[in-house]
Amino acid sequence: MTQQNNDGYYEAYWPRGARQQKTRALAPRLETLEGKTVAQLWDYLFKGDEVFALLEEELKRRYPGIKFVSWREFGSTHADDEKEALAALPERFKALGVDAVISGMAC
Amino acid sequence: MKQAAATSIGLGMPNITLALVPGHIGTKSKEELRRDVIGVTAQQVIENLTVMPAAKGTSGEPGARDIVVRGDFQAVNRYFYEHEYSDGLPIVPPTKEAVESFLHFTDRSPDEVLGVLLPDRRAATVWSVAVNGVMAGCRPEYMPILVAVIEAMADPKYAVEHSGNTPGGDTLIILNGPIIKELDFNYTQGALRDGFMPNTSIGRFFRLYLRNVAGFLLHKTDKATFGNTWRVVLAENDDVLKEIGWPTTGEEMGFKAGENSVTISRYTGGGSLSSVSGSTPEQLLPYLADSLLRFNNWQITFTTSHGHGTLRPLAVISPIIAEAIAKAGWSKADVKQFLFDHARMPAWVFERQLRDWNIRGVWDLKDDVINGRIPKVFYESDDPNRMVPIVWTPDDFMIAVGGDPLRNNAYVFAHNAFLGYPVGRRIELPKKWTTLMAEREKQQEI
Numbered sequence: 001m002t003q004q005n006n007d008g009y010y011e012a013y014w015p016r017g018a019r020q021q022k023t024r025a026l027a028p029r030l031e032t033l034e035g036k037t038v039a040q041l042w043d044y045l046f047k048g049d050e051v052f053a054l055l056e057e058e059l060k061r062r063y064p065g066i067k068f069v070s071w072r073e074f075g076s077t078h079a080d081d082e083k084e085a086l087a088a089l090p091e092r093f094k095a096l097g098v099d100a101v102i103s104g105m106a107c
Numbered sequence: 108m109k110q111a112a113a114t115s116i117g118l119g120m121p122n123i124t125l126a127l128v129p130g131h132i133g134t135k136s137k138e139e140l141r142r143d144v145i146g147v148t149a150q151q152v153i154e155n156l157t158v159m160p161a162a163k164g165t166s167g168e169p170g171a172r173d174i175v176v177r178g179d180f181q182a183v184n185r186y187f188y189e190h191e192y193s194d195g196l197p198i199v200p201p202t203k204e205a206v207e208s209f210l211h212f213t214d215r216s217p218d219e220v221l222g223v224l225l226p227d228r229r230a231a232t233v234w235s236v237a238v239n240g241v242m243a244g245c246r247p248e249y250m251p252i253l254v255a256v257i258e259a260m261a262d263p264k265y266a267v268e269h270s271g272n273t274p275g276g277d278t279l280i281i282l283n284g285p286i287i288k289e290l291d292f293n294y295t296q297g298a299l300r301d302g303f304m305p306n307t308s309i310g311r312f313f314r315l316y317l318r319n320v321a322g323f324l325l326h327k328t329d330k331a332t333f334g335n336t337w338r339v340v341l342a343e344n345d346d347v348l349k350e351i352g353w354p355t356t357g358e359e360m361g362f363k364a365g366e367n368s369v370t371i372s373r374y375t376g377g378g379s380l381s382s383v384s385g386s387t388p389e390q391l392l393p394y395l396a397d398s399l400l401r402f403n404n405w406q407i408t409f410t411t412s413h414g415h416g417t418l419r420p421l422a423v424i425s426p427i428i429a430e431a432i433a434k435a436g437w438s439k440a441d442v443k444q445f446l447f448d449h450a451r452m453p454a455w456v457f458e459r460q461l462r463d464w465n466i467r468g469v470w471d472l473k474d475d476v477i478n479g480r481i482p483k484v485f486y487e488s489d490d491p492n493r494m495v496p497i498v499w500t501p502d503d504f505m506i507a508v509g510g511d512p513l514r515n516n517a518y519v520f521a522h523n524a525f526l527g528y529p530v531g532r533r534i535e536l537p538k539k540w541t542t543l544m545a546e547r548e549k550q551q552e553i
Contacts, residue, residue, distance in 0.1 A: 007179035007180045008179055009177070009179060010180065010200035011176075011177045012174065012183045013174060014168075014174075015201060016229060016235065017229040017235045024119040026120060026122065028159070029156060050140060051128060051144055051148070054141055055152060058145045059149060059152070059153070076413065079414065080414050083263065102152055105132070106111055
């Protein structure tokens with residue numbers, strides 16, 4: 001007597017959904033950081049204040065004309081009002097003449 | 108790094124560059140930090156800002172209604188597991204018949220988009236709710252609850268995008284309304300344990316949906332250090348609440364008495380309180396107040412300018428405790444006021460937790476109050492022993508009633524604040540609900 005497969009037959013659907021975001025091009029890179037204004041964004045976690053202070057020290061050593069806009073200017077990027085804080089950034093960067101941004105401190 | 112790389116796809120920037128501080132900030136000495144940031148991180152920052160990274164495309168995916176595998180039960184489950192669609196337990200294969208049986212229990216169009224969920228930025232459709240509901244082992248008649256739960260998940264206030272954070276919390280769904288009894292939810296003894304199909308399968312559904320549509324996968328977008336597993340749905344004991352004249356969680360979230368609703372909120376942990384004893388509120392509640400302090404430790408950061416008072420600790424108390432308190436003439440609001448007044452710690456203890464133990468950096472309560480970021484109650488004098496609360500207002504405490512009606516136990520949950528803020532949704536039943544339920548009952552009798 002042949003044994004029947006007792007495991008059934010199924011045609012199963014994909015459980016995900018379509019992504020709604022297309023790939024975007026990154027902003028053009030800078031030729032040099034000399035003379036540029038670099039903004040700092042911090043999520044107020046993981047000693048970012050110390051890390052940014054050290055980065056400033058080293059980048060100023062290598063690019064004496066570099067300028068920084070402190071993370072203090074923008075507020076935390078990880079707080080209950082983070083969506084509003086992030087939405088306001090493009091205008092703020094424009095107003096402050098920002099050329100590049102360093103954002104931290106994911107962990 | 109892996110989380111950033113995986114998350115960047117949903118943000119449309121799969122090739123965005125990162126700079127590393129080697130190891131973990133939390134265990135470095137000042138000298139090690141200096142050495143690593145100046146020696147390693149700075150160069151990476153410079154390269155990231157001056158050298159364009161190579162473009163990265165994203166790989167093709169199936170279409171929203173594609174059949175992805177054909178085969179027997181083992182083959183389907185092997186495919187789903189290998190493609191990270193399942194949680195490691197067998198899933199119920201989401202076939203056409205199974206999915207359609209779920210769709211019968213909603214009047215919403217299968218293509219309706221309930222929201223777009225990060226980090227993957229996928230459309231959360233009624234269709235995918237049905238598919239994942241099938242997979243989780245739900246019954247078709249749970250579909251109205253599943254839709255409401257995902258509407259809540261998609262609410263920006265809930266902030267699902269934080270569900271992969273390192274504390275690894277998991278969401279509790281609180282259910283209110285006559286649907287509890289209609290669908291045989293457990294709302295008494297063992298209220299937070301698996302074993303009853305509706306409570307268990309809907310809890311599992313939530314996490315499957317986080318995986319498959321929001322996109323939280325371990326070792327990629329989900330960075331839980333340890334993680335919790337999915338939580339069983341807590342069906343509140345609405346009968347007891349009605350008897351004692353206290354509002355249900357649903358009513359406190361703005362729904363009418365007797366209305367079916369879900370409330371979701373994310374908790375990083377918690378614990379059981381055994382033998383909450385006493386015959387008066389004054390005897391019963393100090394233990395609860397003390398436990399709320401113990402279980403919400405680092406989470407008090409959300410009470411400061413970090414979270415602007417979004418901490419909402421939850422206490423689930425058994426019916427007999429609620430009845431004893433109500434017998435003394437206390438309302439739920441009275442209980443919350445007591446907890447606000449007594450769940451307090453010395454200011455220096457509060458600050459030590461965050462400044463010294465959680466490396467909060469340059470911060471104190473005085474600075475937050477003087478700059479108008481948090482209420483004055485946190486800095487009423489310079490006395491470091493002044494007692495400060497852990498929430499901004501009495502109403503920030505949430506109290507639910509459930510569990511064994513004849514046991515004087517409670518359960519306290521530590522909340523993840525704005526990283527899973529309480530959100531409620533009304534459960535919409537289809538117009539033909541009564542007819543559909545009658546048909547289901549007939550099918551089960553056969």
